[in-house]
Amino acid sequence: MSETDLTISELRRRFAEKSLSPLEYWLALEKHIDRWEPTICALYAFDRDAARRQAKASTDRWWRGETLGLLDGIPVTLKELIATKGQPVPLGTRATELKPATEDAPVAARLREDGAVIFAKTTCPDYGMLSSGLSSFHHLTRNPWDVTQNPGGSSAGASAAAAAGYGxxxxxxxIGGSVRLPAGWTGIFGFKPSHGRIPVDPYYVGRCAGPMTRTVDDAALAMATLSRPDWRDGTSLPPNDLDWTSLPVGVEGLTIGLMLDAGCGLAVEDEILAAVEQAAFRFEQAGAKIVPVQPVLSRSMLDGLDAFWRSRFWGDIETLDEERRKSILPYIYSWALGAAGISGVEAVRGFNQTIEMRKSCGRLFSEVDAVLSPTNPIVSYPADWASPTNDPARPFEHICFTVPWNMSEQPAASINCGFSKSGMPIGLQIVGPRFDDLSVLGLSKAFETWTGGVTSWPQPPIS
Structure with a gap:
């Protein structure tokens, strides 16, 4: 194993025994990133000098035995939408006027408190409104497993960086699958916690932040830092005493729903169905009761959400001058224009469909302890497509397995459960009851233990 493949726990052990320092690790990782980045373009605001200073300061703290927290010296990236003081937040679009952020967003603040090495932001599409690595501001972000293919989004750069081993x-x-969808398409672990578990600013209906890692343990360990409350998020959950380092991994006696039909949207490809069914069989072998369950989403719910999101987004960009509006990615601008004819009453009716999703999810979880489903309905799609349909009139056909759990505020994760004949990763989604984040992490850990996880990751191009 290369030093650049070490987990957080392994790094902490090496730092503590002084067989590797945060600065030595960072310098090795920097070279690894340099080999990958020209090809996959995962980063924005990559600041080597700042990273070296942070790593040197962490090295000094480890030497003195005065570390700040669990993530002291651990390199980390933040999605570009997460503000860091002094850096602009382009929102993935050329339409944004670049102004330095005046303060760290909650996630960035928590990481700095614990001494993490924040070395870059990661790319996202315009306004985070696509499941794609395509942006009018950033270079095209590509999937490390096959650079002709899309990493998904909107956390595109984060997923590509994790799969390529950028720490x-x-x-x-x-907000609709933007951690889990790209996690599924890049083979990593992506965790969307219960709404409010990780404070965000600005917060919004369904919007969450979450760790994207190669292992379940790394995501769980990060939650201890990321889940500290912040007054700026009005939905921030109270302080918790959850033990993020000791996950429950037993499944015997659980009733787990298997959802293979999302209710609408793109049909699930056969290779994905087979991989998810095989994953469910592993849970059954371990003592869980697997029961088929019906979809929680309907066409009217998805169309209502589309109308609501279009109206909200049109309100955000309506005041931009014509030149700035025209600089938005055409796919997204075309989608937004559809809101011009939506009345306020229709927009509210659309919002009401998010409540219907919540009711539907609650009804299902009165009968089951967890749900398994595909994360993504298709194996992959071209890198330069704006979405899996590449059609602004059908923008959300791929989020039907993921978006209901944002609206119901329940924890959900994507973990790799196999590979297609073309060599692309396949994601299994695991959903748990509201606030029971540890159960989702525990089920994910159990599955990772049974399968051994991904053991062979993409390698950087030969320079």
């Missing part, structure tokens, strides 16, 4: 921890955001 053990990357933070994305998720």
């Amino acid at each position: 053990p921890l990357h933070i994305g955001t998720d």
